[in-house]
Amino acid sequence: MMRRIHLVTALLLLGMPALSSLWAQGTLSTQGFGYPPGQMSTRSRGTGGGLGQFDPDSPINPAAIGNSSDPRVFLQYEPEFRRLSNGESASNTMTARFPVASASVPFARRGSLGASFSTFLDRSSSTTSTQDQDIAGQTVPVTERTEILGAINDIRLAAGYVISSRIQIGIAGHVYTGQNRVLFSQSFPDTLRFSDVSQVSTLGFTGYAASAGVLLRPSRILGFGLSARKGGSIESRSGDSVASKANIPDRIGAAVSYEGLTGVSFSAHASRNLWSSLNGLGSTAATAVDTWEGGMGAEALGPRIIARQTVLRLGARYRTLPYLAAGSEVNELSIGGGFGVQFFRNRAMLDMSFERASRKPDSGSIDAGERAFIFSFGLRVRP
Secondary structure, eight states: OOOOBOHHHHHHHHTOOOGGGGGOOSSSTTOTTOBOOOSOOHHHHHTTTTTTTTOTTSTTOGGGGGGOOSOEEEEEEEEEEEEEEETTEEEEEEEEEOOEEEEEEEETTTEEEEEEEEEEEEOOEEEEEEEEEEETTEEEEEEEEEEEEEEEEEEEEEEEEEOSSSEEEEEEEEEEEEEEEEEEEEEOSOTTTBOOEEEEEEEEEEEEEEEEEEEEOSSSSEEEEEEEEEEEEEEEEETTEEEEEEEOOOEEEEEEEEEEETTEEEEEEEEEEOGGGGTTSSOTTSOBOOEEEEEEEEEEEEEEETTEEEEEEEEEEEEEOSBOBTTBOEEEEEEEEEEEEEETTTTEEEEEEEEEEEEEESSTTSOEEEEEEEEEEEEEEOO
16 A cells, blocks of 8 residues: 655655745846836836935835925836746746825825835746656656745835925835745646645735935926935844844935927936845845836927826836845846826826836856736826
8 A cells, every 4th residue: 555645754755945935036136135016106117216306105215205286196006917937948927016006185284195015026926837857766746736825015104395396305114014824735647646735825024214305496497306214123033033133225216307309208216225234134035136226208298188188108227136046146128108187177187007027147057038018007187
């Protein structure tokens, strides 16, 4: 009578590594603790992030909510379709995100208060592979599946104030919270002789940060935006125990906008993120690096359709992703555009954008590449 191979025995025979090594992803973009969507609204994404510092719906520069003279609510939905090519093999995945939700209300005569919920790092992915394994002297086909559900989210409370027509300032407090749940399973075609294997691990996160920003309008056609975030501590917990501690990354960013042509605005931005502050929150396999990001774009009034004004957008963005893939930095180039249309007597606006992102490791020794198509839909309502 053949005996069953149970969970612990199978793990020992297969020589499975510790659970922390299962953080490895089946994509280039979701290494380490995940992929940073960028905390940008649909409108900002359509301009390559150029409008991020000036956009009240993007939780980047708290001074931008000073533009909100009326109450407003913004919701965003963003599906991403990825294709990873590794040599001659390829795999496709789809991730659906709700990356930004925000609201703001006027305060006093020149101020605004706002709250937002945005995705800081997204770690949702799944990989499945089937290969032959030697178990107790027998060659057995084993199907392994690793599914990761989780993210670190940024909850921001902000205040913006318009000092004059030329200067706006803002401050914000941030709470970072979320959870990563890793599900690992092994299944066998012969269930009479072998028992399926499964493991579940859950980590929770809590962290804090503060940010500040300023918008300057030295002239009617020229604008500058500057914002910075100072990270506090973040810890991961497994149950009631603290598993590890690190710091939220510091960030500094700047942008410029030009509106010298009637109905058209051009914008560009650059930022520096010190992601290496997160090292220590996970295993040595989850190594973060400090990165630069830059982008530019244009926004212009489009044709009126059914008596409704449209806005057209075009942009490009280049950046380095925070986590290494097989010891190599991963670069991302995104090109896209979008449009917006007003309705309900200009009390609401629907934005749509599309991006094609190409991600490649900096080292030529890795024969892998990732292509993604990102669709973004944003709805802004002023009650």
